[in-house]
Amino acid sequence: MTGVDWIVVVGGVALIGFINWYFLLAPRTTTKAEVQGGVQAVPVLVDGGYQPSDIRVTAGTPVRLLFNRRDTSSCSEEVVLPEFGMKRFLPANRTTLVEFVPTKAGTFEFTCGMGMLRGRITVTSPEGR
Amino acid sequence: MSLQTSQGERTATIPVSGMTCASCTAHVAQALRATPGVKDATVNLLLETAHVRFDPELVKPEGLAAVVRAAGYRSELSEGEKINDADARDLEHAAEYRDLALKAVVSLAAAALGMLLSMPVMSAIAASAHHATAADPLMQWSHTWLDSWLSVALPWLYATNARVLQWALMALTAVVMGWAGRHFYTRAWSAFGHHAADMNTLVAVGTGAAFVYSVAATMAPEVFLASGVSPDVYFEAVVFIIALVLVGNVFEARARRNTVAALRALAELRPATARVVRDGREADLPLDHVVVNDLVIVRPGERLPVDGDVDSGASAVDESMVTGESVPVAKRAGDRVIGGTINRTGLLRYRAGRLGADSMLSQIIRLLGEAQGSRAPIQRLADRVSGVFVPVVLSLAVATFVVWFVAVDQAPLARGFAAAVAVLIIACPCAMGLAVPTAVMVATGRAAERGILIKGGEALQRAGGVTTVVLDKTGTLTEGRPQVTHLTVVPTEMDESHVIALVSSLEAASEHPLADALVREGERRGVPQLPVSTFSSIAGQGVQGDVDGHLVIVGNAMLLRSHAVEVGALEATTAVWAAQGATPVYVAVDGRLTAALGIGDRIKPGALEAIRRLRAMGLDVVMLTGDHRATAEAVASAVGIQQVVAGVLPDGKAVEVKRLQAEGRVVAMVGDGINDAPAIAQADVGFAIGTGTDVAMQASDVTLIRDDLAGVGAAIELSRRTMRTMKQNLFWAFAYNVLGIPVAAGVLYPFLGLLLSPILASAAMAFSSVSVVSNSLRLRMA
Numbered sequence: 001m002t003g004v005d006w007i008v009v010v011g012g013v014a015l016i017g018f019i020n021w022y023f024l025l026a027p028r029t030t031t032k033a034e035v036q037g038g039v040q041a042v043p044v045l046v047d048g049g050y051q052p053s054d055i056r057v058t059a060g061t062p063v064r065l066l067f068n069r070r071d072t073s074s075c076s077e078e079v080v081l082p083e084f085g086m087k088r089f090l091p092a093n094r095t096t097l098v099e100f101v102p103t104k105a106g107t108f109e110f111t112c113g114m115g116m117l118r119g120r121i122t123v124t125s126p127e128g129r
Numbered sequence: 130m131s132l133q134t135s136q137g138e139r140t141a142t143i144p145v146s147g148m149t150c151a152s153c154t155a156h157v158a159q160a161l162r163a164t165p166g167v168k169d170a171t172v173n174l175l176l177e178t179a180h181v182r183f184d185p186e187l188v189k190p191e192g193l194a195a196v197v198r199a200a201g202y203r204s205e206l207s208e209g210e211k212i213n214d215a216d217a218r219d220l221e222h223a224a225e226y227r228d229l230a231l232k233a234v235v236s237l238a239a240a241a242l243g244m245l246l247s248m249p250v251m252s253a254i255a256a257s258a259h260h261a262t263a264a265d266p267l268m269q270w271s272h273t274w275l276d277s278w279l280s281v282a283l284p285w286l287y288a289t290n291a292r293v294l295q296w297a298l299m300a301l302t303a304v305v306m307g308w309a310g311r312h313f314y315t316r317a318w319s320a321f322g323h324h325a326a327d328m329n330t331l332v333a334v335g336t337g338a339a340f341v342y343s344v345a346a347t348m349a350p351e352v353f354l355a356s357g358v359s360p361d362v363y364f365e366a367v368v369f370i371i372a373l374v375l376v377g378n379v380f381e382a383r384a385r386r387n388t389v390a391a392l393r394a395l396a397e398l399r400p401a402t403a404r405v406v407r408d409g410r411e412a413d414l415p416l417d418h419v420v421v422n423d424l425v426i427v428r429p430g431e432r433l434p435v436d437g438d439v440d441s442g443a444s445a446v447d448e449s450m451v452t453g454e455s456v457p458v459a460k461r462a463g464d465r466v467i468g469g470t471i472n473r474t475g476l477l478r479y480r481a482g483r484l485g486a487d488s489m490l491s492q493i494i495r496l497l498g499e500a501q502g503s504r505a506p507i508q509r510l511a512d513r514v515s516g517v518f519v520p521v522v523l524s525l526a527v528a529t530f531v532v533w534f535v536a537v538d539q540a541p542l543a544r545g546f547a548a549a550v551a552v553l554i555i556a557c558p559c560a561m562g563l564a565v566p567t568a569v570m571v572a573t574g575r576a577a578e579r580g581i582l583i584k585g586g587e588a589l590q591r592a593g594g595v596t597t598v599v600l601d602k603t604g605t606l607t608e609g610r611p612q613v614t615h616l617t618v619v620p621t622e623m624d625e626s627h628v629i630a631l632v633s634s635l636e637a638a639s640e641h642p643l644a645d646a647l648v649r650e651g652e653r654r655g656v657p658q659l660p661v662s663t664f665s666s667i668a669g670q671g672v673q674g675d676v677d678g679h680l681v682i683v684g685n686a687m688l689l690r691s692h693a694v695e696v697g698a699l700e701a702t703t704a705v706w707a708a709q710g711a712t713p714v715y716v717a718v719d720g721r722l723t724a725a726l727g728i729g730d731r732i733k734p735g736a737l738e739a740i741r742r743l744r745a746m747g748l749d750v751v752m753l754t755g756d757h758r759a760t761a762e763a764v765a766s767a768v769g770i771q772q773v774v775a776g777v778l779p780d781g782k783a784v785e786v787k788r789l790q791a792e793g794r795v796v797a798m799v800g801d802g803i804n805d806a807p808a809i810a811q812a813d814v815g816f817a818i819g820t821g822t823d824v825a826m827q828a829s830d831v832t833l834i835r836d837d838l839a840g841v842g843a844a845i846e847l848s849r850r851t852m853r854t855m856k857q858n859l860f861w862a863f864a865y866n867v868l869g870i871p872v873a874a875g876v877l878y879p880f881l882g883l884l885l886s887p888i889l890a891s892a893a894m895a896f897s898s899v900s901v902v903s904n905s906l907r908l909r910m911a
Binding site for chain 2 (some may be wrong): 002005008009012013015016018019020022023024026028031048049050051053071072073074075077087091092097109111113116118
């Protein structure tokens with residue numbers, strides 16, 4: 001192996017490391033739901049992914065996710081929240097409401113209809129109760 | 130607009146447009162709150178909606194919209210919007226399809242042109258550098274056949290300066306990437322921003338890398354040559370990849386449109402207007418304006434706009450689109466009709482019943498929509514894989530490049546590069562993502578066309594694994610109400626219809642449940658109603674009276690004997706009836722034994738055939754009933770059921786289902802959905818038969834809209850086929866990637882000298898997802 005070979009090997013390993021860290025391990029931006037009129041409202045931008053993709057809410061209070069779909073890929077046309085039994089069609093360039101009341105604490109996934117786009121909802125127990 | 134109902138209170142989301150600021154929302158909210166009947170109202174500026182809680186007795190959604198309009202903003206309730214989003218989805222899909230198709234066709238043409246231009250370019254490059262023999266079948270073919278043929282056919286092309294052609298090729302590629310392939314890059318980029326990677330990432334990285342490499346080779350070939358690397362260009366590959374991925378997307382989009390065909394067909398059943406009598410005149414009104422109890426008029430050949438009960442008129446109605454029943458159903462006063470069905474023969478006037486979102490059709494559409502979007506548990510594996518799939522493929526591509534670069538002496542950069550791009554392009558996460566959902570969509574849609582509503586992917590999967598079918602007797606295997614099932618007349622006395630006329634006339638005065646069966650028999654035969662002058666009822670024995678001048682006694686053997694009438698002559702016959710589950714009733718006219726009738730709960734037509742089919746499918750069939758063993762055995766043997774559990778109390782049915790489950794069976798419980806609710810809920814798969822009520826649909830996994838047991842076998846059969854299809858799809862999707870990626874990486878090269886060009890890889894990728902969707906669409910033939 002030549003010096004160039006070694007550089008390519010080391011570079012390749014580093015790149016593989018970066019890819020897996022960036023897509024699988026890197027911390028996501030977390031958004032805590034704002035309580036407004038008794039409802040925890042979170043606007044979510046749908047554009048090749050969910051922004052934010054990590055949402056924190058409190059159990060017991062209704063949650064309103066406002067999905068604003070900005071991309072026209074048919075991949076993102078549906079949002080599915082399996083644990084909450086919800087599935088909604090998101091018309092492109094419109095905001096679609098998804099409302100539910102989380103009852104138990106835990107981390108739940110939401111995905112697009114094909115499971116390619118992913119987000120997480122972390123439900124925490126209400127404090128002081 | 131969406132509606133939800135709870136007791137005495139309803140909530141509705143009403144569109145409000147024209148609001149510009151927070152004070153506008155306050156204004157609208159105030160106006161709504163001031164309306165009598167409104168309990169609460171919140172207005173959302175962002176969504177342009179008002180969320181209103183109100184008392185439906187005092188105010189209607191239409192009134193709320195009027196309040197908003199009076200406040201100076203726009204608000205239109207649209208029927209289409211509140212029922213289903215199938216239309217919006219359709220429009221969007223149609224636009225996407227047209228756009229994709231145009232891009233695919235144009236880029237395919239560009240790819241052909243690019244291929245043509247690249248031939249002389251490649252020959253020129255090969256001449257300037259020691260080109261490695263092409264290992265890819267496509268490249269070999271193009272070099273040996275296309276190249277020589279082309280140089281004869283188009284000598285002027287080969288005479289043109291290769292550098293000029295190369296620059297032209299680069300420009301063509303840039304245009305195709307920027308126009309037809311634009312969304313791959315923009316979507317990949319925005320996904321990258323969210324730490325996400327999908328299909329677009331693979332295409333974008335693959336083609337992007339190939340393009341950058343080729344641009345460098347075009348602009349500074351001397352740098353490549355100086356370090357002993359052939360300045361190959363992959364422009365035509367980039368264009369081909371984009372074109373083929375687009376072609377795949379077009380086919381996929383078309384196939385996906387077909388998967389929701391059933392839902393679309395149901396949504397189209399709703400007419401836009403209804404002919405309603407208002408103020409004594411007929412008027413065509415939009416569906417939103419029809420209210421409960423409106424008198425609706427439907428002429429032959431017209432579609433019924435809403436659900437209701439027939440007021441007057443008689444007709445045959447084609448309900449096939451809703452219930453799957455192929456024979457038109459006779460309707461007359463008092464019968465229930467369903468919106469969306471077609472009136473065939475006569476004029477019908479009926480009272481509007483459940484409207485809008487409460488209507489049968491809307492409920493079916495909603496349930497089907499939910500079912501089609503639901504997930505089957507079998508998908509979890511695919512979900513887990515697709516979550517990490519793209520990063521893994523990206524890593525494999527890098528590894529492929531490194532291995533080629535280090536292991537190969539001749540043109541390591543170019544060959545490592547081509548293999549890495551092929552890996553990126555051949556990988557297809559879409560096939561995995563589509564494997565299960567498309568099968569669920571097609572299967573639930575196909576079932577709905579036959580009047581079978583399957584609740585979703587999970588119900589489908591469980592129904593596919595059923596081993597034992599438990600049937601409730603009353604109302605499921607039988608009609609559920611007593612009828613005259615047997616009749617024998619002492620030949621010397623009088624004819625059948627005269628007997629029935631006497632009996633039904635007499636029994637019309639009685640309130641006994643069995644009397645109802647006798648009266649209906651009279652109606653069915655159309656016998657005349659005869660005058661009854663005296664009538665008396667003997668509790669637990671029967672009735673007697675003067676009918677048309679005859680003394681008629683109808684009752685059990687004891688009653689007749691007490692009138693000195695011997696029944697011995699018919700006892701042998703009635704004993705047979707009793708063994709078949711019918712209750713014998715004797716008739717004496719003027720003191721002479723005249724006839725005997727058997728009254729029983731008639732077995733539904735088709736029950737025998739349906740059960741034979743279930744048994745032929747290898748299923749154990751068990752009958753469950755609260756009746757005595759003798760009656761139960763009689764019905765069971767008539768329909769060919771060997772296992773009978775009799776004398777079960779209503780709440781004992783669930784226990785019985787549980788007991789069967791404890792034996793390791795997967796149990797389907799079939800009942801009417803109301804009395805059997807606990808047993809249906811306990812079963813692995815609950816079937817509610819012959820019902821369109823909300824309660825039954827919610828409680829059961831499978832609803833048979835038509836009162837036909839054949840649906841049980843059909844649903845299980847379809848579920849089994851769907852499971853097979855899902856498994857085939859998953860297997861194909863996994864196998865495709867598991868085999869395709871290593872071949873693209875060049876695993877076979879050391880042994881067979883086989884390598885895939887990025888172009889072949891893109892063709893394979895494009896058609897892997899199409900094949901999965903097409904396989905699911907085969908379920909439509911089921």
